[in-house]
Amino acid sequence: MTDDSPSRSFAFLGWPDDEPTLRLDYQRFSYAGKFVMTSTGKAVVRGPEHDMDDSRPDAGEYDRDVVAAVAFNEDRTDSETVWLRYVTVREDRRGEGLGPALVEFVVDRAHDAGYDRARIAVNNAYSYEALYRAGFGYTGRETGIAELVLEHPVPAGNDRDAHAAAYRDGLAVFADRDDLSAAERAFIAEKRERGPPR
Incomplete structure (x- = not known):
């Protein structure tokens, strides 16, 4: 990028x-x-x-x-x-959009250096959405500190249905948390309805 x-x-x-x-x-x-x-x-x-x-x-x-x-x-x-x-x-x-753009920049350098995958753990729905925009996808795994693990390239590959299902699954994990603000709940509901960003 x-x-x-x-x-x-x-x-x-x-x-x-x-x-x-x-x-x-x-x-x-x-x-x-x-x-x-x-x-x-x-x-x-x-x-x-x-x-x-x-x-x-x-x-x-x-x-x-x-x-x-x-x-x-x-x-x-x-x-x-x-x-x-x-x-x-x-x-x-x-x-x-600086964060996702910078992440794409680093992922490109990592792939050029021979790395097959890039991973990141996120702890909120806003970061989750931003990383999806940068080409990451939810792996279905969480860290021990309630972070969702995302991966680039997207684990679902070219299967759009699997990609959309994984995206919604990750948002569901965030939606189940008790400490969300009203704004976070609205954000998650809107994104679950819409599906992954293109």
């Missing part, structure tokens, strides 16, 4: 062996502390540096032009699979 937009550019910072690090503003990015670690590869979307808030005294400590980031590493038990560990988008840039 490429994006020639003047307001953003994609950068692959390296694989885990390259030990790339990022300093993300913990007040503007979820999981910011995970990107300081050297044990994962990293890729980012960069935006114009001038749109950062410079009013805070610690503003200069951070990678100021980053608007989205993803951390990833090879599966410990399957050398043909890369795991996307953390995807984060700066709070004022959410909803622009």
Whole structure:
């Protein structure tokens, strides 16, 4: 995936062996502390540096032009699979499609590097929907911390009915949770009715 937009550019910072690090503003990015670690590869979307808030005294400590980031590493038990560990988008840039676009960018690099599959675990219906838009599909598996495991390429392959059924099954798992807001319940109901994004 490429994006020639003047307001953003994609950068692959390296694989885990390259030990790339990022300093993300913990007040503007979820999981910011995970990107300081050297044990994962990293890729980012960069935006114009001038749109950062410079009013805070610690503003200069951070990678100021980053608007989205993803951390990833090879599966410990399957050398043909890369795991996307953390995807984060700066709070004022959410909803622009940066996360799914960055995920597609990393998946393309992983496939070019010889990985057959990419996996990610998601803990909410919004991320689930975004990853489906990036070409992932629900595997039917969950992690021990109530996250649904998604995979690229889609586990159902070209079987559209199986793909749609898996999509709805994943949303059903989220729908059964007790801690959902009214907005989340409405979102899940709408997506279950519609089926997977195209």
